[in-house]
Amino acid sequence: MIETVIFYVFAVATVVSATAVVTVRNPVHAALFLVLTFFTSAVIWMSLEAEFLAIALVLVYVGAVMVLFIFVVMMLDINIARLREGFVRYLPLGLLVAAIMLGLMLSVVTSDVFVLDTGEPLPKPADYSNTKALGGVLYTDYVFAFEIAAVILLVAIIAAISLTMRKRAQTKYQNPSLQNKVRKADRLRIVKMPSEEKE
Amino acid sequence: MDFLTSIWEWLHEYVQYTIFSGVKSLTILLPLFIIVAYYTYAERKVIGYMQTRKGPNRVGPKGLFQPFADMFKLMFKEIIIPTNSNRYLFIIAPVITFAPAMAAWAVIPFNDTLVFSNINAGLLYILAMTSLGVYGVIIAGWASNSKYALLGAMRSAAQIVAYEIAMGFALVGVLMVAGSLNLGEIVGQQAGGISRWFFIPLLPLFFVYLISGVAETNRAPFDVAEGESEIVAGFHVEYSGMTFAVFFLAEYANMILIAMLCSLMFFGGWLSPVPELVDDSIGWLFGKTAVFMLLFLWFRATFPRYRYDQIMRLGWKVLLPVTILWLVVEGVAVYFEIGPWFA
Numbered sequence: 001m002i003e004t005v006i007f008y009v010f011a012v013a014t015v016v017s018a019t020a021v022v023t024v025r026n027p028v029h030a031a032l033f034l035v036l037t038f039f040t041s042a043v044i045w046m047s048l049e050a051e052f053l054a055i056a057l058v059l060v061y062v063g064a065v066m067v068l069f070i071f072v073v074m075m076l077d078i079n080i081a082r083l084r085e086g087f088v089r090y091l092p093l094g095l096l097v098a099a100i101m102l103g104l105m106l107s108v109v110t111s112d113v114f115v116l117d118t119g120e121p122l123p124k125p126a127d128y129s130n131t132k133a134l135g136g137v138l139y140t141d142y143v144f145a146f147e148i149a150a151v152i153l154l155v156a157i158i159a160a161i162s163l164t165m166r167k168r169a170q171t172k173y174q175n176p177s178l179q180n181k182v183r184k185a186d187r188l189r190i191v192k193m194p195s196e197e198k199e
Numbered sequence: 200m201d202f203l204t205s206i207w208e209w210l211h212e213y214v215q216y217t218i219f220s221g222v223k224s225l226t227i228l229l230p231l232f233i234i235v236a237y238y239t240y241a242e243r244k245v246i247g248y249m250q251t252r253k254g255p256n257r258v259g260p261k262g263l264f265q266p267f268a269d270m271f272k273l274m275f276k277e278i279i280i281p282t283n284s285n286r287y288l289f290i291i292a293p294v295i296t297f298a299p300a301m302a303a304w305a306v307i308p309f310n311d312t313l314v315f316s317n318i319n320a321g322l323l324y325i326l327a328m329t330s331l332g333v334y335g336v337i338i339a340g341w342a343s344n345s346k347y348a349l350l351g352a353m354r355s356a357a358q359i360v361a362y363e364i365a366m367g368f369a370l371v372g373v374l375m376v377a378g379s380l381n382l383g384e385i386v387g388q389q390a391g392g393i394s395r396w397f398f399i400p401l402l403p404l405f406f407v408y409l410i411s412g413v414a415e416t417n418r419a420p421f422d423v424a425e426g427e428s429e430i431v432a433g434f435h436v437e438y439s440g441m442t443f444a445v446f447f448l449a450e451y452a453n454m455i456l457i458a459m460l461c462s463l464m465f466f467g468g469w470l471s472p473v474p475e476l477v478d479d480s481i482g483w484l485f486g487k488t489a490v491f492m493l494l495f496l497w498f499r500a501t502f503p504r505y506r507y508d509q510i511m512r513l514g515w516k517v518l519l520p521v522t523i524l525w526l527v528v529e530g531v532a533v534y535f536e537i538g539p540w541f542a
Contacts, residue, residue, distance in 0.1 A: 002213060028341060032288075032338070035334070051318070051319065051320050051323075052320060052323070055320055055323040055326075055327045056323070058327040058330075058331070059323065059326055059327040059330055059367075062327075062330070062331065063326075063327060063330025063331060063333075063363065064330065064360055064363065067333055067334070067337065067356050067359070067360055068356075068360065070337055070341075070356075071337070071353065071356045071357070074337070074341050074349070074352075074353075075353075127319075128319075129319045129320075129380075130319070130320070131319065131320050131323070131380055174508060176508065176509055176512045
């Protein structure tokens with residue numbers, strides 16, 4: 001009973017905040033609603049006993065990715081009037097993408113692959129560790145897929161860094177390791193001065 | 200008494216559960232608030248003596264009522280909301296900082312039976328909750344509509360993302376030795392005297408964790424988010440009264456949390472260093488935590504503030520490589536089952 005109530009409360013919150021992401025005018029508010037969407041979906045995953053995925057969603061997307069998103073959005077000088085101009089122009093494209101995604105999802109969900117015939121899912125015992133189960137599968141059955149994903153991510157990291165890494169001639173850089181190596185003797189010269197004699 | 204029992208039994212199961220959990224969380228949170236109040240007093244006293252001053256000594260004997268005087272002052276101050284600020288986010292921001300700081304305490308074990316929620320993925324939960332605190336800082340900085348506040352928020356966001364990665368990797372090291380994400384089991388794996396505590400095989404990771412813990416809580420020498428000599432008070436420059444107090448409360452609760460996690464994960468928690476002579480008790484956990492809490496104050500009295508680019512360098516170029524290197528060393532040690540820790 002209580003699980004059903006929790007599910008509906010958070011499902012409604014997810015849908016409402018996801019709608020708000022695309023309807024609110026202020027981009028910072030939109031990004032914050034996206035955070036809320038991630039958080040409420042994490043709660044729904046948690047109620048499915050997928051605690052590792054739920055916490056990873058909060059940890060990775062809410063705790064790191066969205067922080068950087070908001071970081072960038074806050075820096076922008078946003079002209080709301082100009083943002084709204086584009087709405088009608090991009091609407092057909094947006095609808096097309098939405099229709100394609102809906103079609104894909106429907107085809108996957110209604111296919112044989114995802115139809116479970118195991119009956120009612122049974123709740124796991126209290127000492128069942130979702131993290132351990134996931135780790136066991138990832139490093140045995142799906143180890144190649146897992147490693148390929150890791151390599152793809154590594155390539156993406158290197159590509160992103162090499163795209164943004166450029167030296168500008170006019171920028172002055174500090175070298176912290178050189179600064180740390182500085183000792184008193186390099187900067188300071190102590191001059192011995194004999195004190196003057198009293199007349 | 201019988202009357203009360205009959206009322207209790209008359210209540211619905213869910214109501215009973217809610218009341219029971221509420222009372223349980225209050226037994227953790229109320230002492231926490233009192234410790235936070237006296238932690239601020241201890242901070243002023245300790246730093247005072249380190250600088251050959253006396254610290255607060257006017258309110259009550261030896262200044263012992265100072266925290267309450269401060270608290271009542273803050274409670275009766277007006278909450279000023281700046282013009283052109285984002286009113287709702289401005290009020291919500293301290294709450295967003297406060298809630299995860301309190302929620303993280305749910306999985307902290309105080310001894311082998313005394314824990315609010317004994318969940319399997321406790322370590323991950325702690326990481327997730329501590330990573331949420333940054334939103335309060337960012338939202339406060341943005342909603343204040345103040346340049347200083349925004350600068351503080353930007354600094355804080357970059358710093359926390361940088362140090363969170365090193366912190367997470369340090370915890371992966373703990374996970375590799377303990378073989379569990381449950382905090383109670385992590386302590387249980389360290390049973391058998393001081394030589395079995397994880398700080399010996401994980402010494403570099405312990406230092407990385409401690410340093411990134413100080414950075415995550417925005418404490419000196421990593422307090423560029425506040426940086427009063429540069430950007431006045433950073434993200435909370437526009438906050439007054441209780442809204443400011445809530446930020447403060449969350450910061451100190453987080454410091455105590457990091458201190459307690461250090462003692463749980465690297466120093467055996469409630470376990471006694473010599474189990475043959477002294478019994479394990481909750482007192483050990485509090486004693487170890489108090490030492491780390493003192494370290495936080497000591498750092499503040501000793502070190503000058505890091506420059507912003509030095510903070511970034513330390514996080515990305517020193518702490519992160521150290522953790523990754525040590526994870527490789529640990530992997531080898533686990534493979535060859537070296538020592539009493541990895542066997």
